[in-house]
Amino acid sequence: MKQTYGTWTVKLTVLAIWAALLFAPFLFQDVRSIQVAARICIFIVLVGSYDLLIGYTGIVSFAHTMFFGFGAYGAAILLRQMGPGWTPILLGAGAGAALSLVVAAGIGLLSLRVKAIFFAMITLAAASVALVLASQLSHLTGGEDGITYSAPDLFKPATKLWTDADGRVAQLWGVRMNGKIAAYYFVFCGAALLFWAMLRLVASPFGTVLKAIRENEARAEAIGYRVVAYRTFVFCISAVIASLAGTIYAVWLKYTGPETVLSFDIMIDILLMVVIGGMGTMLGPVIGAVLLVVAQYYLRDLMGAAAEAVSALPLLPDLLNPDRWLLWLGILFILLVYFFPRGIAGTAMQKGTRS
Amino acid sequence: MTATLERFGGVNLLPLVVAALAFGLIGAPSSWVTLTVAGLAMGMMVFLMASGLSLVFGLMDVLNFGHSAFVSFGAFVAASVLASLGGWLGSPSVLLNIAALVLAFSAALAFGLAAGLFFEKVIIKPVYRDHLRQILITMGALIVAEELILAIWGGTPITVPRPAFLEGAWIIGDISIEIYRAFAFVLGGIVFAGLYWGLNRTRLGLLIRAGVENREMVEALGFRVDRLFVGVFMLGSALAALGGAMWAGYQTLITPALGGEMMIVVFIVVIIGGLGSIEGTLLGALMVGLVANYVGFLAPKLALASNMILMIAILMWRPSGLRPAVK
Numbered sequence: 001m002k003q004t005y006g007t008w009t010v011k012l013t014v015l016a017i018w019a020a021l022l023f024a025p026f027l028f029q030d031v032r033s034i035q036v037a038a039r040i041c042i043f044i045v046l047v048g049s050y051d052l053l054i055g056y057t058g059i060v061s062f063a064h065t066m067f068f069g070f071g072a073y074g075a076a077i078l079l080r081q082m083g084p085g086w087t088p089i090l091l092g093a094g095a096g097a098a099l100s101l102v103v104a105a106g107i108g109l110l111s112l113r114v115k116a117i118f119f120a121m122i123t124l125a126a127a128s129v130a131l132v133l134a135s136q137l138s139h140l141t142g143g144e145d146g147i148t149y150s151a152p153d154l155f156k157p158a159t160k161l162w163t164d165a166d167g168r169v170a171q172l173w174g175v176r177m178n179g180k181i182a183a184y185y186f187v188f189c190g191a192a193l194l195f196w197a198m199l200r201l202v203a204s205p206f207g208t209v210l211k212a213i214r215e216n217e218a219r220a221e222a223i224g225y226r227v228v229a230y231r232t233f234v235f236c237i238s239a240v241i242a243s244l245a246g247t248i249y250a251v252w253l254k255y256t257g258p259e260t261v262l263s264f265d266i267m268i269d270i271l272l273m274v275v276i277g278g279m280g281t282m283l284g285p286v287i288g289a290v291l292l293v294v295a296q297y298y299l300r301d302l303m304g305a306a307a308e309a310v311s312a313l314p315l316l317p318d319l320l321n322p323d324r325w326l327l328w329l330g331i332l333f334i335l336l337v338y339f340f341p342r343g344i345a346g347t348a349m350q351k352g353t354r355s
Numbered sequence: 356m357t358a359t360l361e362r363f364g365g366v367n368l369l370p371l372v373v374a375a376l377a378f379g380l381i382g383a384p385s386s387w388v389t390l391t392v393a394g395l396a397m398g399m400m401v402f403l404m405a406s407g408l409s410l411v412f413g414l415m416d417v418l419n420f421g422h423s424a425f426v427s428f429g430a431f432v433a434a435s436v437l438a439s440l441g442g443w444l445g446s447p448s449v450l451l452n453i454a455a456l457v458l459a460f461s462a463a464l465a466f467g468l469a470a471g472l473f474f475e476k477v478i479i480k481p482v483y484r485d486h487l488r489q490i491l492i493t494m495g496a497l498i499v500a501e502e503l504i505l506a507i508w509g510g511t512p513i514t515v516p517r518p519a520f521l522e523g524a525w526i527i528g529d530i531s532i533e534i535y536r537a538f539a540f541v542l543g544g545i546v547f548a549g550l551y552w553g554l555n556r557t558r559l560g561l562l563i564r565a566g567v568e569n570r571e572m573v574e575a576l577g578f579r580v581d582r583l584f585v586g587v588f589m590l591g592s593a594l595a596a597l598g599g600a601m602w603a604g605y606q607t608l609i610t611p612a613l614g615g616e617m618m619i620v621v622f623i624v625v626i627i628g629g630l631g632s633i634e635g636t637l638l639g640a641l642m643v644g645l646v647a648n649y650v651g652f653l654a655p656k657l658a659l660a661s662n663m664i665l666m667i668a669i670l671m672w673r674p675s676g677l678r679p680a681v682k
Contacts, residue, residue: 054487058487060486060487060490060491110667110670110671111670118626118630120418120420120490121418121622121625121626122626122666122670124618124619124622125619125622125623125626125662125663125666126663128619128663129659129660129663132659132660133659133660136656136659264615268494268498271491271494275491321506323505324502324505324506326498326502327498327499327502327503327506329498330495330496330498330499330502331495331499333491333494333495333498334478334492334495334496334499337482337488337491337492337495338481338482338492341488
């Protein structure tokens with residue numbers, strides 16, 4: 001894509017977002033904001049890895065939360081069995097990634113040669129089975145209740161990273177240097193590393209082939225690229241990245257359950273984020289994830305106030321109920337697909353192109 | 356060998372094979388009959404829900420992820436009508452019972468027709484021939500529809516009253532057959548027969564089948580395939596709503612999660628059967644119904660994954676489903 005001023009605006013915005021995330025603990029000093037910032041980091045990676053499929057290759061999968069869940073449950077189960085430490089995290093990440101790789105390769109080889117629509121249905125069925133298994137195998141996964149466990153000692157709030165002369169936790173710009181900060185930077189660094197890896201991937205010759213397949217599958221095949229092999233490969237990579245993001249999220253939350261990592265709601269969040277942000281560019285997911293997570297945390301309060309205001313009218317309070325916020329997002333989503341199929345990033349990048 | 360099998364019906368024999376296999380494994384004839392009847396009834400209801408989806412896909416190459424919204428709306432509309440006619444249902448007069456049931460089903464059907472028309476015009480029409488946007492936009496519609504159900508009927512489970520004459524069971528020896536299951540099977544059979552006759556014996560059916568086979572050619576001959584499609588879409592969503600209404604009576608307790616659960620089953624049925632063919636959909640639905648019930652009895656732990664295992668097994672054997680109409 002040509003470097004237009006729109007492109008620069010988007011790139012600067014994304015840089016500003018990453019900078020804000022880097023300094024988040026210092027900029028927003030309450031518990032909820034840190035929670036929001038960590039969730040944004042995780043979702044940037046998750047949505048970015050999904051964009052590798054939908055935006056760069058034109059594959060529609062509904063099984064992305066399944067891979068996210070593999071990574072999260074891998075770490076969660078081992079942290080529960082072996083107690084807090086780094087070994088269970090690494091082993092869990094490895095096991096989750098390996099399982100994701102095998103399942104993704106299986107699904108890919110079995111069904112990526114069929115039509116896009118068929119593939120979407122098959123992944124949807126696979127994801128539902130994963131959800132059912134997670135709630136049925138309760139001795140392993142804790143069933144509907146999920147698993148609670150502790151993170152490594154480094155991330156405990158009582159841990160002192162720096163101490164001042166009196167032996168108390170030192171403060172930097174008014175922020176206490178305890179385990180909470182360490183946990184946040186673990187999430188931030190993990191997310192940044194995975195995001196950087198994806199940026200490298202799409203800029204590489206491999207990324208170019210993916211785009212060629214998306215634009216014209218028959219032609220890519222005719223030039224000599226084995227389309228099914230490439231698709232399966234990108235599906236596997238995307239699955240592994242989602243799985244690693246799941247592991248990081250599990251370590252941050254210290255709880256893993258079907259609702260937090262496997263539910264269909266998360267898949268819908270991912271879809272909304274990728275479409276709102278813009279498909280086919282790694283910058284879109286960053287914008288989409290920030291907007292949606294912030295909306296999730298703060299818009300609901302606003303809707304609650306609105307529902308209070310119209311409580312005398314029929315049906316309207318029900319529609320404005322904070323629990324119904326997905327309704328409005330759904331409508332927004334449909335309108336976006338109609339009028340701005342390229343999302344915020346894609347539309348902004350077109351600004352300033354001379355055609 | 357293959358030719359001999361084909362002459363006796365080929366893949367159509369699959370449900371029989373499954374039933375025979377299950378008979379061997381279960382041993383007790385009375386439980387086998389109960390399970391088979393339950394499986395066939397479930398299969399017929401799923402067939403109602405899935406047939407429209409399959410036809411629409413075959414005819415227009417449109418996959419409607421919002422299809423399950425028609426199922427849940429059908430279930431809730433019928434449940435509301437039945438609940439408001441409680442007096443008629445409880446009365447000993449079979450005539451009043453039937454009237455209430457007919458009213459409830461007509462409400463679901465009418466809703467399906469109207470919603471189908473709206474859905475086609477507003478949601479699907481702008482994104483013909485663009486698979487990616489179709490999937491996204493119908494997903495968006497599904498989200499909106501599910502939230503609407505939550506907003507209108509609330510999140511708590513709703514009890515569905517059944518007409519008195521469909522309650523209870525026939526007892527023959529030590530076999531008991533629930534009347535509602537027999538009713539579901541008969542209704543599904545009638546709808547299948549009607550669809551089969553309509554598609555294979557009428558001029559309209561000929562056009563639909565020709566449209567599935569080669570849309571451009573039919574258009575070039577001067578037929579308005581897009582108008583035909585609106586009709587098929589409306590019919591498909593009405594059938595889905597009817598299936599939902601039947602399912603509501605079968606389960607007697609429905610939650611807004613119903614649509615999501617049925618969506619997976621419906622997709623598996625359509626994939627197993629092969630996209631675009633009504634016979635394939637029936638075959639897939641019966642297979643899913645039978646296997647789900649047999650496995651639920653023989654190995655309850657496997658029950659929830661049984662549909663998925665069945666789908667994988669069939670796709671390994673026939674990658675485009677049992678009886679695909681779309682090449």
